[in-house]
Amino acid sequence: MDWQNKLTQLLGITYPVIQAPMLGVTSPAMVAAISNAGGLGSLPVGGLSPEKTRQLIQEVKSSTDKPYSVNLFAHAIPDMDIAEAEVMRRNLNALIENNELQADIPNLENLTFYNYKEQIAILIEEKVPVVSFTFGIPDDTSIAEMKQHGIVLIGTATCTEEAILLAEKNIDAIVLQGIEAGGHRGSFIGGDVPQVGLMALVPMALKAVNIPLIASGAINSGATVKAAFALGATAVQIGTAFITAHESLAIASYKEALATAKDTDTKLTRAFSGRWARGIKNEFMEYVETSGLSTPPYPIQNSLTGPLRADAQNKDNKAFTNLWSGQAAALSANKLSSAEIFNNIIRETENL
């Protein structure tokens, strides 16, 4: 099995296997472990403050000399609909009270949102080798600046139209996020959220753009890596398989839920963050979706639900926090180190 290709050479990595950036799950230790194992670790910093962004990058750098990527949320922050947000805030406070949680949903005037543009200078200063992004495309100035500093850029597409838009901006590679994938949809074209399965998405995008394509969604084994390459992907991105890793920040009950999740146990929801994301169905999702309330857009809903989710996590209560998961979680819920999970998939692929 020859792993080397155009993308591994561009990225300077041994295996074309990327650990997906999973905010709230991925630790700097996970990122470093994957990069040290020969893949590309991805540090999620979407929506974080510039200070926090720098701190996390430095943590990664202190643990690896290998290439890694930093993942941004490349979207514009929407204006807040105060009335809509206030109704949600009050309802979340009532939910907290009724469920013996301890959390204070912040008043709307205390909400702070960071734009990815505030992070660009730090990425350049810290000499980050690879920047991946989702939810949109960075503005032309940011792209030019990063390219000038030799940063490799990886975009995210959930349909062929998005892949074409990324290609027009001369992005270096594209993550194709199949409908199987856990966590937030990277969608940015507007209208109905694209729900294209990888079996369709990879060949459709391959015909439309001439850029290395990275398949993501339910990839967690030698068989699925082989299938993604057969479809024409140049690399794969793996997320859910690392949620149960030692270095993961996921709570115990979340890891257990992954181990027994059926392929119909996840759904797309806007309940937690205001953006569509795939997670295991739970009480909070049900509450918001049947409440009749209008859900504010990301990142407003995300900030409103943050304290509630944090308290649920402290209590290892999986009913009130997001349980992001792909559609094949149970096949990969191994309680091993990130490097062991990574190496097992590499060996499995080589032995096929």
Added chain:
Amino acid sequence: MDWQNKLTQLLGITYPVIQAPMLGVTSPAMVAAISNAGGLGSLPVGGLSPEKTRQLIQEVKSSTDKPYSVNLFAHAIPDMDIAEAEVMRRNLNALIENNELQADIPNLENLTFYNYKEQIAILIEEKVPVVSFTFGIPDDTSIAEMKQHGIVLIGTATCTEEAILLAEKNIDAIVLQGIEAGGHRGSFIGGDVPQVGLMALVPMALKAVNIPLIASGAINSGATVKAAFALGATAVQIGTAFITAHESLAIASYKEALATAKDTDTKLTRAFSGRWARGIKNEFMEYVETSGLSTPPYPIQNSLTGPLRADAQNKDNKAFTNLWSGQAAALSANKLSSAEIFNNIIRETENL
């Protein structure tokens, strides 16, 4: 490339490639062409009268000596909610009037529904070698009768739970219908319609059942066949790629729509038939979905919309008929004979 495996031997075919049964699209000539080419043609007879069923089977038999399959809708006919159906009937009549269509939506008392049980005796009498089914599982008596007569049985699952239920009935093989697939979802477990992508569905089902698995959904090329086999499928089922074939019953504007369809141009809808099915978005779908009307279940809605769709088809008007399609239609919209389309996919696979 060694195509022979447990399933080809059981079915007595050369290539483990099945033409999907597509009611309204698949002609007996298409079925015979695929079986003669070494695959398994599938004749759709779901919901047809016993007489029509026999006639179509005899047409297939007059054109091939090779194994073929006949596809049933293995579901119970629901009771009609007269009030719901009457409101839909009146609205469809208004739609017909407003859009210069000529069709009479039948009065409710004139609707006739056929149960698959009325077809079993004919399948046995006509010595049909393979029976596939969707929308459910035939009753135990029907299964036993067909097995007694040496008929190979192929079920349809859209999630692992359905595959397990089929395995418990000792079905010979299972079509795994990924979310990428066009046409009706075969789902039967109730609750939210399963929406599992093939990249997740094949490995999840493979771990749960020990039966040959047939991958379906967006498979239309050597690359996708290879990918399906890499995932662990024993065979593939191909539908959309045959809609543009010479032997297809699809109207010209439908075929043209497939050739230019984007991967986001299809969606799941209940508008045409009362069951979830994937088709290219059009005016009729939009009308029913935004009408606020309650859509009667299959086959009631299917019968109510039938005359309207028939008239639209006569006028080659793609706005008012179902345009079933998988998510990668544009990659396979070749105006060739069914045998040429089939042979091209076989050769492509062999050359990879």
